[in-house]
Structures are given as C-alpha cells and as structure tokens.
Amino acid sequence: MIYWNADLAAKISCSRQEMETLLPYIDHLVDVSRTLHQTGIQPSADQFSSEKDIFFRYGLLLVSEGLAGDILEEILAVLLYVSEEKGIAFLRQCVAAEAILSIANGDDQDTLLRKLLPYCGVDRALAALAKGKTEHAD
Amino acid sequence: MLIERLGHMYALWGPSGKAPERNPRIDQTIQSVRRFIAAIQETSEDRKALFTQSQQSRRKAMKLAYLLLASESDAAAIRDAFLSSGLLSSGQRASKLDALIWLAGTEAASRGIHPYTIFLIMTAFFGPAAAETELRWLQEKAKATIPTLEEFIVPGDLTDTIEEALKEPARLQRTIRIAGMPLSASAFAGCSLYYIEKILVLIGPIGASILAEMIHSARQRLMSDEISTAQQAFLDLFAQEEGETEAPENQRIKGLEAFEEEEVFADPDLIRSTTKIVMLAEAKVLKATLSSMSDNEIASILRCMEAIAHERLLSLISPGRQKHVLTVIQKTGNTTNSRMLRDAQLFAQKLLASYAPKNLKPGESLSIPEEVRALISSLLSRE
Missing domain, CATH: 1.10.220.30 (Flagellar motor switch protein FliG, alpha-alpha superhelical domain)
Known part of the structure; x- marks a missing residue:
C-alpha cells in the first residue's frame, strides 16, 4: 500500500499543462531505452556523457554496473527523497527513475510506456495508450 | 514499487530537509563513508575490530553504526536503535540526514549487501551530482581490486x-x-x-x-x-530474454520442419544407423557427447537421424541450447550425403570418446553395449 504524505503530495503536485510537457521527455526516455535494448551498454566507454539530465545519467551509470531490482529501487528512492526539485521538475525525476528501473529490468517499449504514461495523468495516459493500440491494430 | 517506497520513507522520516551541498562537513561525511566500507571489507565478521572502530568514532551516528554491526543486530533492531537514539527526531534537523545515511548503510550491511553497493546507497543521500563523483571514485578503486580467479570448469x-x-x-x-x-x-x-x-x-x-x-x-x-x-x-x-518476438515454440516447430523436409535427400541406411545409435546409447554418455559438441555440430548430426531420435537428443540439452540449435538448422541450407556421413562419423567418434574412461589402461576394452559397438563400427567403416 502507498503511504500518502502531505509533504510528498505537495512536492509532486503540478498543473495539467505542466504534465503535458512530460510527453516529449517520455519519448526521449523510450528512445534511450530502445537503443540500449538493441545495442547494450558499453561500460568502458563514457556512453552517457551526452545525457544532460544528471538524475537519468546517474541512474544509467548504476544500470551499467549491473544494478537492478530492489537495490536499484532503494538507491533511486533515496535520490528522490533528498531531491530539492518540486512540481513538474520532481515529477520528471520520478518518471526518469521509473524508466531506469524499467531499462534495468529489460522491459520492452510497450511495458515501458505503460509504466511512464500514467505520470501524465490518467486521461492523457489512456488517450496515449488507446492511440498506440489503434496504430498497432492498423 | 518506487512511489510506494518513497511514500513509506516520507511517512517514516518526514521530509528530508534541504539536501546537503558540498561543504567541508559533507566532505568529512563522505570520507567517513569511504572508511566505513573499507572497515566492513577489512573486518568482515571480526566483531572486536568493529567495536574498536566504534570506540574510535567521534560522531554519534557513526559510533552507533559500528556498534550495531559489532553486535550483529538485524535490520529491525538497527531501525529501532536509530529511532530511540533521538538522532532522527525533527529537533535535530541538521543531523537528521547524516543519521539517515548511517542508518541506511548499517541496515544494508546487516542484510549482507556488498560494501560497494552499500557505498552507492549511502552516497545517494548527497544527491545525484555528488553521488556520481563518488561512483567514479569507487570505479577506480574497484578496477584495482578485481580479484584474480583461477581456472575451474564445471561441465554444464x-x-x-x-x-x-x-x-x-x-x-x-x-x-x-x-x-x-x-x-x-x-x-x-x-x-x-x-x-x-x-x-x-x-x-x-x-x-x-x-x-x-x-x-x-x-x-x-x-x-x-x-x-x-x-x-x-x-x-x-x-x-x-529472447530479443525476437517469435514464440520459442514456433521456432522449435519451424526448426524441426526445416530439417524434416530435407530428409528426402538423405541416405536411408545412414539415417537408420545413426537413429539406432542414439536410441540405444545411454543418456549420460549421450549428454557428455553433446557437451563436447558445438551448436553447429549438434544441428548437423540432427539431420542424420529420424524424428524419434531428435526428441531424445534435444531432451538432453537445455531449452536455451535447443533454441540455438534449431535456429542454426533454420539458417542452414540443404546438405549432401557425403557431408552427412562425415557429420555422423564425427558424432560416432565423439560418442566413443565419451564411453572411454579417463583412466583406461592399454589393452582394456571399452564398456559399450554390443549392439552400439557394432553400429558405430559399421558407421565408421562407411565411405
């Protein structure tokens, strides 16, 4: 069960318009995930140096060290707990953390989207998933 | 679930307060964390050494961490000890995060987590920028400490x-x-x-x-x-973790069909002999023979026998290997009679080698069932 807390709720709260801006970011996360799924991680190269999002970059470095599952979730939860970000910036970090866990777990693109889209709000997630389903059916 | 875990942390500890910026005090904490993982690695289960570390520590949270590890406390006892110590109370906001770092580290150590992973958990409390700097430091340290392994092979x-x-x-x-x-x-x-x-x-x-x-x-x-x-x-x-979308069972059926279609080109006598050998040989000997063969070799020998023998051979290898072998078959084109004979003879030789014990003395005969021996001799003498 989720222990909702007023401080966490205030930290994560943002407007519907702000949530809309998550979609391009989710696209970026899905692109990175797809590339890593196909090519793998080259631990010897500085593969993630071009990733400007420091939270996401650090998460990918942890994945490259073979971390996944409970331990990775524990570290990401600590990073979110101490995060100074608020509102949409904090929500982006939550989405990034979810994507990192999903990449470590080897989830396919469809599963990743199902995990990330709900962060845009239920209506937006349903619309995006339905659109994806229609495109798939075509 | 990530949000569930985060919600639980907020419910237990409240908001974290302002994240620590890099300052002399934080640098000092990071140095202490580095020493902490070194101490865990060096002292291992040496309780006396951990007690000594506890006595030498000046800061309360660190002292408590070493003390709890020395007393082999479990995770629940560690949480209780930190709670009752007052270090986590809201009145001591400045030291709250510091206490949480040591609580997380001590708890992780009590769970038997590797010291390097403990370090990653503890440094996460400094935020992603500082944590990345510390990860780079740990990478350099780890490079120098990768243990040297010796040769040791378990057939499997x-x-x-x-x-x-x-x-x-x-x-x-x-x-x-x-x-x-x-x-x-x-x-x-x-x-x-x-x-x-x-x-x-x-x-x-x-x-x-x-x-x-x-x-x-x-x-x-x-x-x-x-x-x-x-x-x-x-x-x-x-x-x-198969990357392809095709279901493994479909691949298996396609693979079997691929070489069953090609059987029309094969020498029926060769097929009969190889099939009999596979059906009569002992499972453990066949398994040892297959272990000494590559996926390509197994795919080739499967073309030299009837379907009933395919099932037997495939049942002796792992599902993952079965899939590889069937993929090889799918990708391979038609074969010739002479090639099939060579493949069957190679298999017969490997089977013979598997029957031979390592300590076989000169003049001593192999314990092969008579019928299998005759079939192998006949197969090897074919031209």
Missing part, C-alpha cells in the same frame, strides 16, 4: 553455450541484471577463465569486481551439482 549447460550467449552481449547484460549477482556468479562459477573475463567486461568495474568476488566465493561454497543447477536457472532466464 552454460559451460557449453556461453560462447553463443556472448554473441548477444545486450541480452546477456539484461540476463545478468535480472538474475542478480548471486545467481549469475553461481552460474559463471563453472565457466572457464577465458569466458569469465569476457563476461566481466560487459559490466562496469564496480559490478565486475562484485561479480568476480562472488564467483570466487561460489567456487568455494558450492558443489558441482549446485553450480549446474544455477547454470540451468541462468540459461532459462537467458532464453526468456
């Missing part, structure tokens, strides 16, 4: 297929992460040094160092059978 399904698996590094990386370090290490414990070195470069230096340490430990703790079981479990996960 993974030992046979690791070369093929290494051709798909992305899939192998995913499998290692999903299997986790302990299972991966137990499975790789039976692989040759040559392959272990190739596996270790698939992971960053911290992960590689942890994995190498665990392989070393697994080789000391586990019996051959246990390593074989771990290999099978790892291979099952590897098979599940």
